[in-house]
Amino acid sequence: MSEKKLPSRLWLTALFLIFVLVSCQLNNASQTKPTGTQTDRTLMKGVILYVERYKNGKTVIDFGEIVEGGKHISNVGRVSFADDCEFLFSINGQEEEASSDDLAVGQTAEISVTEILESYPWQSTISKIVITSPDPLVSLQPVSTFLDPKFEGVITSIIEPSLDYPLYKINISVTSSPNYPDVEEASFSIQNSALIWQETAFGYQPINATYLGVGQSVSVLLKDWHMLDPDPTVYLAFEIIVLSSIQSG
Numbered sequence: 001m002s003e004k005k006l007p008s009r010l011w012l013t014a015l016f017l018i019f020v021l022v023s024c025q026l027n028n029a030s031q032t033k034p035t036g037t038q039t040d041r042t043l044m045k046g047v048i049l050y051v052e053r054y055k056n057g058k059t060v061i062d063f064g065e066i067v068e069g070g071k072h073i074s075n076v077g078r079v080s081f082a083d084d085c086e087f088l089f090s091i092n093g094q095e096e097e098a099s100s101d102d103l104a105v106g107q108t109a110e111i112s113v114t115e116i117l118e119s120y121p122w123q124s125t126i127s128k129i130v131i132t133s134p135d136p137l138v139s140l141q142p143v144s145t146f147l148d149p150k151f152e153g154v155i156t157s158i159i160e161p162s163l164d165y166p167l168y169k170i171n172i173s174v175t176s177s178p179n180y181p182d183v184e185e186a187s188f189s190i191q192n193s194a195l196i197w198q199e200t201a202f203g204y205q206p207i208n209a210t211y212l213g214v215g216q217s218v219s220v221l222l223k224d225w226h227m228l229d230p231d232p233t234v235y236l237a238f239e240i241i242v243l244s245s246i247q248s249g
Helices: 002-031
Strands: 043-053 059-065 075-091 094-097 108-112 122-131 151-159 168-176 185-200 203-206 217-222 234-242
Touching: 043 185, 151 185, 168 217, 168 234, 185 217
Parallel strands: 075 122, 185 234
Antiparallel strands: 043 059, 043 108, 059 075, 075 094, 108 122, 151 168, 151 217, 168 185, 185 203, 217 234
């Protein structure tokens, strides 16, 4: 009797061992799952929206991705740099070394991304950044010359910084917003590093927020639609251009 049962016992033992091995493999796989979301995309192209340098020498940037051929910022993330991060300039076909000191708001860049953390805004530590355009304040080329502003309108009021709120705010009567045709009025906070320009017959002249005035026609490029204020109608402006009243003949 025992001799006839021996093969079935061996078969059951083999099945049990296979089950244990598979379970161990699945358990190990779940333990090694990363905290972030892996991406197959190793290269991300976009524009630097904000640069923050800390006293400990660390630098982080807010980076707006621009999809190939796109005219809008598709999403915004916060990027920090690995200790051995490689910084390069690649402008007009010439490549040279750079550093975090060369980073400026409004530059286009390409970053090497290996992992994106699941957060809003998304976060990543990168190993390489290639700056592909000069500082706009040097080249005098606004970002809005290659990206489409979200709004155009006429300034109806300005709120200056205060102890309660340290940023300038402007309210505009909207004259053009192709993506938001039902919006008639809009309000924007202006981040301290925002690019502000005066359009002239000869190009663009950098100005600051103190030169903004009621009645000026402006275009507004947003950092993103993330609300900075409890009021859901107030958004963060990344670039503002005071439009010239001179009409080309």
